[in-house]
Amino acid sequence: MADIGANGDRENFKVVGGQGNPPGVVSYAMATGLAKYGVDYVLPNMLHAKFLHSPYANAKVAGINDAKARALSGVVDILTWEDEDIRDLVPRCFDFLSDRPWLDNIADRSGAEVAAIVVAEDEETCEEALRLLEIEWEMLPHVTDLREGNKLGAPVVRPGEDAKPTFWNYLSAEGQPPKRGNTYTVVDIRGDVCEAFGEAENLIEYDLRLPPFATRSPNPLASVAWWEKHPYTGEEPNLYIEGSVRWRDALSLTYKMPMEKIYMEGLFMGGKYCDWSLRRCQEVTPLLAKRYGRPVRCADRREHMYDFLMNERFIQMKVAFTKDGLITAIDDYSLCDKGGRGSAPFGHVGDLSQGPYKTTKCKSVRQKMEVVDSNRGVMWLSGQHCPFNWDTITTGIYIIAEQLGKDPIDIARLNLHGPTSPDDTNPVPSFDKCVEAGKKLMDWNWHPSGAKQLEDGRMHGACFRYQMTPRHSMKERHSKLEYRDGVVHMPSRGPIIGTYAVEANAMVVAEELGIPYEDVSIDFDAVAAHCIYGGGSDGTVGPAWAMKECVQILKELLKEAAIDYAENPGKPNSSFHNVGQHFPTPGPFRGCGPEELEVADGRVFLKSEPSKGILISEVTHKNIVATHSAWPPPGVWVTGNMGEILDLMNTEYCEVAVDAETGEVEILRFGIAADVGKILRRTSLESQIDQAVFFSQGCQQFEDMFYDPKTGVLLNTNMADYKVPGMLDVPIVEKSILETRAGNGVYGANGMSHCITNTNMLIIAIHNAAGVWVEPPATPDKVLKALGKA
Amino acid sequence: MPETIELNINGIAKQLDAAPNRTLHDALQYQMGLTGAKHMCDRGACGSCTVIMDGRPVLSCSILVCECEGKAIETIEGIAADPKWKPLVDAYCKWDAMQCGYCTPGFLTTAKALIDRSPNPSEQDCREALAGNICMCGTYPRHATAILEAARNMNSEGGGLNG
Structure with missing residues (x-):
C-alpha cells in the first residue's frame, strides 16, 4: 500500500525523518519535574478518597459495620455499593466495561476495589478507616491456574455469566458453543485441516506458554476533581478534573455533562502502552467532589496496579510441513486467560482468525481457543501484548529449521505468501530488504542447536523473527491549523504519553509548508479536536496523515488570502486601534487566481515566476483557520484481514550466551531490521523499538506473577518482588531502519511498537544454545533445571 | 520528637511538620508543593522519588521527615533552577532521554549527583549510577548518552565542574 493522500510520495524531506530531530515540546517540563500527573495534584481544602480493596481472590462482601470507622476523627463519609449515586454510575470508557456494575460487593481478584469508599481529610485517615471497617467476607471459589480452572468439575467462578467473547465486528458470538464451567470455546477453521494433516510429509508438535506481564503505569493512577461555577456567567458548576487525561468524552457520558463544561488541563498521562482505560479512582472523584462541595483526590497504590498488559496463554501446536519446510497444515489450540470482569478481548x-498464519501460504488452519474465566487480573484494553499470537509461528519456523538443518530465515521466506494476497507467490520486497539489512547488521551466521560455544565456555544461541508493520489505528481524525499573526498554530490536546506524536504531526506541517519546525507553534489546548488517539508510534502516523491533508486546505486558504490582501490591503488610516498588529507588504498577486499560485519552501509565489512571491509569514494580517475531518485510508489490518496483504515487514535477531554452570542468560546482541515505510521523528521511533524490546526481555527473563495456590492472592505486588529490567539488564538494541514508503500512514509510514514485542525470542535462542526448552521467564534456576542440573 | 524540624531545601531554610510517620516525599508534595520527586513504588525500589541529601542521592519515599533535621535537600526543582545544570537538562531533552516522563526527574537527580562526584563519568559509571532507577518505558539506552554529553559540555564551559 502507500500514502494515497496529498504529497504521499514526497521526496527531499527537510524536516521529517532528519537525523537531529528537535527536542520534545514538553521535554523540559518532564525533565525538570514541572510536568504534573494526576497523583501530583494537591488543592486547598482537598478531601481524599480510598477504595476498599479485596484481600481475597474471589469474595463477596455480605455486610459492613462502619461504626468504628465513622467515629474516627477526620472521616467525612463512607459510601457503599448500595449508595444511590454509586449505583447510577456507568463506566463509559469502552463498551466491554459496561457489563459490570461500576462498584458492587463482589471482588473477583485480589486487590480489586470492592464495596466501599472512604472519604476523609487525609490519606492516612482513609487508610486507618479502611482498617477499622468490619467486613463480613464470604469467600468464593477462585481460579488462578488456568489449567485447573478449565477442568471438568472445577469450581465455577462466575456462575450465571455466559456472554460469549467477541471481538467487535471481527468475531461474532454467533455459532459459538455454550459456555462450559469457566470455559468458553471458540473455533476458527480454514480449509480442510484433516485432509492436510493426513497428507503430511512431516509433523511437529510443540507447546508454548505466553507469560503474562503486568500493567506498568509508572504513575499511580489518580484523579483530583472539583466543581466551580463558571467565572463569568455564574452558570451551573463546571467540572474540573485532573488525572483522567484525554477522557473528557467518557466523563461527559458518565456524568451526563456537556463536554464544554468539563475542564481538564493536564497533558501528562504517564506510560500507558495501550492500556487506555480509566480506573475507578479516575472516574469517582467528580461524584464525590459534587457531593461534599470540596475538591477530592483518589489515588491507587502500587500494589493495586498489577493487572495485565498481556494475558497468560498455554498453546499446543501441531504443524505439518514438506521436506523443504513449507507448512501445509496448522492446528493451534490455546488455553487463554479471559481475565477478571470487564477485561477486553485482546489477548x-x-x-483469532487473523495474524501470523495468514501471512503464510498455508491454507489449512484450525484455531481452537478455550477462554477461561479467572481471578487473576484485568486486561484493561489491548496492553503491550504480542498481537495475534505471532510467537507460535516464530517457534514453528525455528523447529522446522532445526529439523531440516536450515536457516529459519529461509524457512520464513519459503512460507510467506506474496504481497498482494494469499495466492500471490511472489517474494515480499519489504521482507527481503529487512532480511538483507538484518543479516548485515548482525553478521548473521546461523548454526544448529548446541553447535556453537563461545571462548569463555558459554553456549551461543540465536533466534530470528518476522512480523508485519501494520497501521491499525482507524479513528476519525480531526485536524485544525490556525494562521495568526503570520504564524501557523497547531492546536492539540495531546495527551503526552511519551511517543512524541504531537511533535511528529508538527514536523509534517512544517514539511508541507516548507517552514522550519520551530516556526510551527504547538498550542496545547485541553478542548482542541486534534488528539493522538491510538497511542504509540501507530497513533502518530494516522493523525499525521490527516494533518497533512489539513495543510493542503490551509495552503489553498493562504493562496486566497494572499490574493485578497494584495487587492484589499485594508490597512486602517489610524494605527491607534491596531497597536502591535503587523500589516505586511502585499504580494504581487493582484488579479491572480489561486490556481496561478503555489505554496512551498515557506513562500507563496507565482507558478509562472517563482521569484515573485512572499514569505508565508507575510501573506496577510488576517486570521485563517483550516480544518479537516476524515478517516485515514484503511490499513492492512482492515483491507488484508491482518496478514493477507503484506506491505511493510520487520525482522528481529537475538543472540544469547547461556552459562550452563550458573544458568545465567546474557543477551549478547539484539538487532532490529525494520521497514517503517518512512521515518517521521527518528529518536521517538528508536525509543519505541527500545521499549518493545524492554517489554519482551522483561517477560522472558524477569517478570513473573506468583499466586498463593490456597487463597489465589497475587503475592508479589511490589517493585522489589516483581522485577522489571533495569539499566544494567537491557541490551543495546542495534537498528537498521528501512523506508520503502509502502505503508498507508503519512508518507507511507506505519507504526512499530506492538509488532516488535514478543514473548519467546530469548526462549528460542536459549534452545538454540543449549538444546532445552525453558518456560519463561528464563531465570537461572529454570535454566539449570532444564539442563538437569537443579 | 520535635513537632517541626528545620532544614534547607534548594538553598532556602524551611520548617516542616515532622509527624513521626511522614515521609520526606509526602512533605515535599503536601507541604512544599514540590512534585518533581515522583511517587512510584513507595518502598525504595524505583528511584523516582530521588532527592539529594547532603550531597548523596536518597529515596524520599523511604526517608522520614524527622530524619532530615539540619539537612540540605536538593530536589529536581532546585537543580533545574540552577543555571549550572542547564546542560544536563538540555542534554536530556535533546536526546529524548524520556518517554512518558514520570521517572525522568529521578534519573536526572541521580545523574546530577553522579556528575557532582565524578565530573568525567564513563558510560559504565552512568549505567551503574542509574541502576537503581526504574523506567517503565525502557528508555535506558538514552540516559548515558545524555549524561556524557552534559558532562562534556559542562567541563568545556569555563571550567564547569572542575572549576
Missing part, C-alpha cells in the same frame, strides 16, 4: 479471541 484471547481478538487474536
